[in-house]
Amino acid sequence: MKKFYVASSFRNIEQVRSISGQLKNKGYVQTYDWTDNSRASTIKDLRDIGEKERIAVKDADFIIVLLPAGKGSHIELGIALGQGKPIFLHSPDDKVMNFETTSTFYHVSGVEIVIGTTDRLFEKLEEENYI
Template sequence: MTDYFVAGSWRNRDAIADVVAVLDDVGASAYCFIRAKYPQGAAVLAAPGGADEVRLDDPGVQDLFEQDLEALRSARQFLLVLPAGAAAHVEAGIAYGLGKPCYAIGPVERSETLYRIFQNVFAETDELHRFLADAPNGGSR
């Protein structure tokens, strides 16, 4: 079981890497697509835009869906790195539906009523780091 499932967009990879580094720094474990080991048939999906031309019924898509969903189920908490695309927002909804504490970090481009699912929305990594450093076990539970 991991402490955090980190979701976001390939286009925002640098910000996601910064967030994962903060989690590492406080000793919290994380599953994140930028570090995930992709199933053999899903290797094309491990790059920005890799899913753009892949059919939804492709076996690699199914394999990666199952891997990500299992990682989401087994994570204790959820962290969305903004801006993010539709898939990451679907993952946020799943995490919330599973009763997991949900957080977001990054610029909120417009007010979304459903962003109320997030217990905290952090503006930047320094704010996230302070929150995790003050949390028992560095944000791990």
């Protein structure tokens, strides 16, 4: 069974939960659900959460990054890139293609940019035989 991880910011928590729920309903395994956490209040909390997220990215077969994303999500993107994991970068609009504000690493090999609705994200996952 394929395993996945969804990276994003607390601003997108409901969207992360929705996408994760849909994938789990299809039989996929979520390597870690960071949305169950409250915001970290100590360095120890940050360390514990960071270790769980690092392991979750390592254990996943593919990664979904939902924009806009926070600094932790971008580190998770880097970990996934370094491990050669397939990454699906979802942006609700085409700001991801704005040369002045986009990230270099959004456009490297292994990153599939998906612009539009989450339905479009699921279509792309299906087209690429991930679901």
